[in-house]
Amino acid sequence: MSYRTHTCGELRLMDAGKKVSLAGWMENVREVGAGLAFLVLRDFYGTTQVVLESEELVRQVREIHKESTIQVDGVVRERSSKNPKLETGDIEVVPEAGGIQVLGACRFQELPFEINHSREADETQRLKYRYLDLRNPEMKKNMILRCQVISALREAMAGHGFLEITTPILTASSPEGARDYLVPARKHPGKFYALPQAPQQFKQLLMTAGIDRY
Secondary structure (H helix, E strand, O other): OOOOOOOOOOHHHHHHOOOOEEEEEEEEEEEEOEEEEEEEEEEEEEEEEEOOOOHHHHHHHHHHOOEEEEEEEEEEEEEOOOOOOOOOOOOEEEEEEEEEEEOOOOOOOOOOHHHHHHHHHHHHHHOOOOHHHHHOOOHHHHHHHHHHHHHHHHHHHHHHOOOOOOOOOEEEEOOOOOOOOEEEOOOOOEEEOOOOOOOOOHHHHHHHHHOOOO
């Protein structure tokens, strides 16, 4: 069973009138009246505004904590007040009756820090709740940028005839040099592997084997 037909950063004005399913974290809810509220749904790809136009849906969402994972089934329509800062700022999703389901409830009413301002929080808190810290869009941008840089480097090096070779992460212990970090061997009680401190020996093997560019 698929929880979504589109991502939260995918819908555009051309999708108006379509019935869609979205899934993501409930970032924020703003109540305007007894039967009207605006919900921001976020996933890895972006955010989408969800408009609640019934008292039943507003009451339901009032009981859901921020950062809970929810599914929204509804219809896309053009926003009367557009937001040019968002890629999905021209549309909103209006849930049908019973169109909001909780997939994973956040147990805490108060988060240790605001997701969009996690970089301002105490470092200990950020590390303790790393999964929340990584939901910050700025953290996501850093990971995407790193991926793009590494991908470009790989492509450039491959274009020059280089091979990407991964050397072993476990090796035999050596008496020379600094003290080894040992890893017990599960199938051979009393024996240990060592974490290599440098790939020097493996590179020498590659050179002796005639590997030209790596």
